[in-house]
Amino acid sequence: xxxxxxxxxxxxxxxxxxxxxxxxxxxxxxxxxxxxxxxxxxxxxxxxxxxxxxxxxxxxxxxxxxxxxxxxxxxxxxxxxxxxxxxxxxxxxxxxxxxxxxxxxxxxxxxxxxxxxxxxxxxxxxxxxxxxxxxxxxxxxxxxxxxxxxxxxxxxxxxxxxxxxxxxxxxxxxxxxxxxxxxxxxxxxxxxxxxxxxxxxxxxxxxxxxxxxxxxxxxxxxxxxxxxxxxxxxxxxxxxxxxxxxxxxxxxxxxxxxxxxxxxxxxxxxxxxxxxxxxxxxxxxxxxxxxxxxxxxxxxxxxxxxxxxxxxxxxxxxxxxxxxxxxxxxxxxxxxxxxxxxxxx
Amino acid sequence: xxxxxxxxxxxxxxxxxxxxxxxxxxxxxxxxxxxxxxxxxxxxxxxxxxxxxxxxxxxxxxxxxxxxxxxxxxxxxxxxxxxxxxxxxxxxxxxxxxxxxxxxxxxxxxxxxxxxxxxxxxxxxxxxxxxxxxxxxxxxxxxxxxxxxxxxxxxxxxxxxxxxxxxxxxxxxxxxxxxxxxxxxxxxxxxxxxxxxxxxxxxxxxxxxxxxxxxxxxxxxxxxxxxxxxxxxxxxxxxxxxxxxxxxxxxxxxxxxxxxxxxxxxxxxxxxxxxxxxxxxxxxxxxxxxxxxxxxxxxxxxxxxxxxxxxxxxxxxxxxxxxxxxxxxxxxxxxxxxxxxxxxx
DNA sequence: CTGAAAGCGCTAACAC
DNA sequence: GTGTTAGCGCTTTCAG
Numbered sequence: 067x068x069x070x071x072x073x074x075x076x077x078x079x080x081x082x083x084x085x086x087x088x089x090x091x092x093x094x095x096x097x098x099x100x101x102x103x104x105x106x107x108x109x110x111x112x113x114x115x116x117x118x119x120x121x122x123x124x125x126x127x128x129x130x131x132x133x134x135x136x137x138x139x140x141x142x143x144x145x146x147x148x149x150x151x152x153x154x155x156x157x158x159x160x161x162x163x164x165x166x167x168x169x170x171x172x173x174x175x176x177x178x179x180x181x182x183x184x185x186x187x188x189x190x191x192x193x194x195x196x197x198x199x200x201x202x203x204x205x206x207x208x209x210x211x212x213x214x215x216x217x218x219x220x221x222x223x224x225x226x227x228x229x230x231x232x233x234x235x236x237x238x239x240x241x242x243x244x245x246x247x248x249x250x251x252x253x254x255x256x257x258x259x260x261x262x263x264x265x266x267x268x269x270x271x272x273x274x275x276x277x278x279x280x281x282x283x284x285x286x287x288x289x290x291x292x293x294x295x296x297x298x299x300x301x302x303x304x305x306x307x308x309x310x311x312x313x314x315x316x317x318x319x320x321x322x323x324x325x326x327x328x329x330x331x332x333x334x335x336x337x338x339x340x341x342x343x344x345x346x347x348x349x350x351x352x353x354x355x356x357x358x359x360x361x362x363x364x365x366x367x368x369x370x371x372x373x374x375x376x377x378x379x380x381x382x383x384x385x386x387x388x389x390x391x392x393x394x395x396x397x398x399x400x401x402x403x404x405x406x407x408x409x410x411x
Numbered sequence: 412x413x414x415x416x417x418x419x420x421x422x423x424x425x426x427x428x429x430x431x432x433x434x435x436x437x438x439x440x441x442x443x444x445x446x447x448x449x450x451x452x453x454x455x456x457x458x459x460x461x462x463x464x465x466x467x468x469x470x471x472x473x474x475x476x477x478x479x480x481x482x483x484x485x486x487x488x489x490x491x492x493x494x495x496x497x498x499x500x501x502x503x504x505x506x507x508x509x510x511x512x513x514x515x516x517x518x519x520x521x522x523x524x525x526x527x528x529x530x531x532x533x534x535x536x537x538x539x540x541x542x543x544x545x546x547x548x549x550x551x552x553x554x555x556x557x558x559x560x561x562x563x564x565x566x567x568x569x570x571x572x573x574x575x576x577x578x579x580x581x582x583x584x585x586x587x588x589x590x591x592x593x594x595x596x597x598x599x600x601x602x603x604x605x606x607x608x609x610x611x612x613x614x615x616x617x618x619x620x621x622x623x624x625x626x627x628x629x630x631x632x633x634x635x636x637x638x639x640x641x642x643x644x645x646x647x648x649x650x651x652x653x654x655x656x657x658x659x660x661x662x663x664x665x666x667x668x669x670x671x672x673x674x675x676x677x678x679x680x681x682x683x684x685x686x687x688x689x690x691x692x693x694x695x696x697x698x699x700x701x702x703x704x705x706x707x708x709x710x711x712x713x714x715x716x717x718x719x720x721x722x723x724x725x726x727x728x729x730x731x732x733x734x735x736x737x738x739x740x741x742x743x744x745x746x747x748x749x750x751x752x753x754x755x756x
Numbered sequence: 757c758t759g760a761a762a763g764c765g766c767t768a769a770c771a772c
Numbered sequence: 773g774t775g776t777t778a779g780c781g782c783t784t785t786c787a788g
Contacts, residue, residue: 078559080781091759096783106757121558126481126537128781130472131764138515138536146501148699149494156491159518168536170483170515173504191483191513192471192537213466214423299699328703335705354493354644358673360680360705425765436775441767451773473765476780 079120088116099124130192139167139381140193142184144176148297148325149353151199154221157374158197165382167194176296178265182207189216194385197221197377201228202267217384221377223267224395231384233377233394237268240366240398241275241320244348247400248318249283251408253346256280257291257309257316259302259326269294272322272350291316295326302329303336310337310345317345317409324349324356327363331405342407352401361404369396424465433461444469475537484512484726485538487529489521493642493670494698496544499566502719503542510727512539521641523610527552534561540730542566542722546573547612562729566722568612569740576729578722578739582613585711585743586620586665589693592745593663594628596753598691601625602636602654602661604647604671614639617667617695636661640671647674648681655682655690662690662754669694669701672708676750687752697746706749714741 085092090113097104098113105113116122130136139162143151159169170193174181185207188196195217208230211218220232248256258276261269277287291309295301302321306329309316321327327349334341341347341361349356349365356363373396380391430437435458442450443458450458461467475481484507488496504514515538519526526543530552533541540562553575556563565577593601603621606614622632636654640646647670654661655678666672672694679686686692686706694701694710701708718741725736 081783082781092782093760093784094758097758100783104757109757121555123531123535123559125476125781126535127472127475127477127479127766128764129783130537131470131476131766132472132781132783134472134764134783136471136536146491146497146504147494148497149492152491152493152497156518159491163517163532168515168517168532170513172508172513173501186468187508187513190468190471191481192475210466214468299703332703355700355703358644358677358700358704426767427765437766438768438776439774442774445767449773454773470765472782473780474767476782477765477767479767479780 078125079122080125081122084113084116084120084122087120088113135194135385136192137167138170138191138193139195139197139378139385140170140172140188140191141197142172142174142181142188143199144174145297146171146173149355150297150323150325150351153353154370154374154377157371158378159374161375161378162382165378167378167382167385176261176266178203185211189214195219195381197381199223200267201225201230201232202265217381217390219377219381219384221373223271224393225267225271226393228393231380231390231393233373233380233396235368235373235396235398237271238275238278240368241272241350242278243275243398244350244366244400245276245279245320246282247402248320248346248348248406249279249285251346251406253316253318253409254285255314255316255318255409256285256289257293257312257319258321259293259295259305259309259319259330260322261297261326262294269322276320297323297325299325299329299332302326303333304329306330306333307337310334310339315345318348318406319345320348322350324351324353324363324365327365327405328355328359331359331363342405343410346407346409347405349405356401356403363401364403364406365401367399367401369398372396423470424467425470426467429458429461429465429467432465433458480539480730481537482512483515483536483538484540484542484723484730485515485517485533485536486542487517487519487526487533488544489519490642491516491518494700495642495668495670495696498698499715499719499722502716503723504719506720506723507727510723512723512727512730521606521611523548530556534559540564540726542726544568545612546570546575546577547610562726562735564722564726564729566718568616569738570612570616571738573738576725576735576738578718578725578741580713580718580741580743582616583620583623585713586617586695587623588620588743589695589709589711589745590621590624590665591627592747593665593691593693593751594624594630596691596751598661598663598754599630600659600661600663600754601630601634602638602657602664603666604638604640604650604654604664604675605667606642606671607639614667621665642668642670644670644674644677647671648678649674651675651678652682655679655684660690663693663751664690665693667695669696669698669708669710672710672750673700673704676704676708687750688755691752691754692750694750701746701748708746709748709751710746712744712746714743717741
């Protein structure tokens with residue numbers, strides 16, 4: 067009558083049951099499961115048969131409590147709804163799986179408040195370490211994670227000014243490279259559609275990159291027609307309509323990512339504008355969408371899979387108590403496809 | 412010297428520390444955190460300030476061990492790389508979050524073995540319940556989950572013959588509806604590109620749906636030109652090329668999902684075939700991709716968000732020890748867009 | 757190489 | 773409404 071398991075809860079075998087069945091101590095069973103090398107083969111076989119016979123598998127809570135780690139790695143991405151983060155997360159997950167870790171993903175819907183909440187949630191759910199997107203967030207969050215001893219890896223951004231562990235690419239330089247090409251083609255009247263720069267260092271850096279290129283070509287960076295809007299195809303289309311309604315519409319629209327660019331492309335078609343003859347459009351990311359549209363999108367290729375895979379390896383190392391690794395900067399690549407051409411003369 | 416925390420592990424405040432600081436028992440602190448209503452306001456305030464002052468947050472393992480639940484709900488989807496499951500999973504996650512649960516996602520890469528492995532992993536990571544896609548899997552897996560007392564909800568499929576809890580739609584009837592329209596338009600020479608039917612009840616049902624419609628129209632179901640290939644744009648394109656190389660190429664290609672259809676569309680363009688004049692193409696799912704391509708894809712709309720949201724509610728109810736709910740069948744809807752027309756006469 | 761035993765931090769009876 | 777206390781099931785020192 068000391069039992070307080072509810073009737074529905076199954077009474078699962080415990081380590082002690084296995085130990086009894088195999089005629090060894092619980093310590094030995096534990097060792098068989100966690101560091102088999104430390105146990106004699108004969109004993110091990112006996113224990114493992116007992117495990118199999120009883121259908122035993124370890125209790126997660128007990129293990130987490132005693133071992134002080136869960137094997138869970140958390141990741142918070144802005145959204146799961148489009149492909150921007152999907153490929154990287156998939157690779158991240160596959161790589162984690164190889165190290166016996168499990169991924170716990172949450173999404174923030176691009177909201178700093180939700181993100182902060184999710185970070186606390188993941189830590190409360192036992193995440194041993196966290197993968198985050200971008201550096202920009204309340205310093206209190208970093209303090210919290212440090213206090214809890216949860217290692218963090220920032221991805222999608224490379225900023226040597228930030229000391230913390232990170233793996234990403236230079237958003238600013240990458241976008242500047244693309245903008246250089248645009249200017250080289252002769253465009254001077256340039257529109258840009260970006261995500262909101264506040265709280266989004268990737269977006270901010272990409273805008274800065276475009277302005278860098280303008281400056282290099284003696285164009286006033288302030289002349290950039292910039293519209294900020296949340297990432298979505300519909301918003302890209304809407305922003306495009308606004309740009310093309312300007313007194314002197316741009317001859318090229320540089321988009322902060324491929325999703326916005328596809329929206330812009332859709333709107334151009336709808337407005338009867340020939341791309342790239344009447345207006346050029348560029349994207350950023352090189353997700354699958356970029357090659358599916360017609361004409362295919364000129365964009366910046368980001369090594370998403372590589373980033374995800376490498377992030378997993380770094381993070382696993384950090385959980386092991388390793389020192390924080392130096393920031394890693396991956397290379398991006400310009401992809402010239404059908405949506406960019408010289409302006410009409 | 413009894414301490415065995417490593418130097419790197421932070422020494423976090425525990426429930427007992429908070430209790431001491433607030434001058435109450437640990438039970439009271441626990442109540443404040445879990446069922447605040449049971450504690451007097453004054454006491455609660457005192458406790459909560461102590462919590463804040465110490466920066467306390469509960470230890471996950473201990474809580475899971477004592478409470479016998481983790482608040483983690485697992486989901487295993489075939490892939491995160493394309494949008495098929497993204498929208499549903501996003502909605503699922505948002506809804507779980509409202510109930511204070513956290514989503515743990517894994518992907519199986521459409522492999523039954525990996526899926527089985529992931530199921531065991533998620534259970535080992537303390538998942539309180541599981542969301543799976545489709546009914547088809549080794550019965551041993553269901554037995555395992557039952558033994559462990561982990562409730563399962565199957566989604567994406569509706570099969571009254573299966574007793575277990577599920578929420579989905581009738582893949583067979585939905586696809587039959589689309590095929591009826593195709594036949595009505597006069598098509599008789601029909602090609603189909605599907606995922607491998609083995610181990611994939613959704614794919615199998617969709618194929619069966621097409622055959623149902625053929626039979627209804629007095630066409631021999633065996634005459635269907637069927638190619639099975641994994642879901643991807645590239646595979647869709649490749650399959651399309653093979654179909655169009657047939658001695659009598661089909662006048663319409665019915666695809667098992669939008670991803671394959673977009674690939675088929677791309678190949679048609681590449682082959683210089685006018686869609687839908689020379690060949691019609693249809694998809695299934697109605698993901699964003701479907702409206703981005705030109706012409707936009709005729710497809711079957713699946714209420715992904717609704718399914719995700721409802722799945723979360725059902726699953727949360729099941730964790731509470733509720734009885735298994737009856738299978739839920741959602742409605743799909745045909746979307747007629749640009750890729751389907753009558754065959755050339 | 758194996759066993760004994762001391763916790764890990766929290767929850768939930770149960771008693772007051 | 774609050775306190776006492778017995779576990780939850782496992783890991784890991786330490787002794788042998």
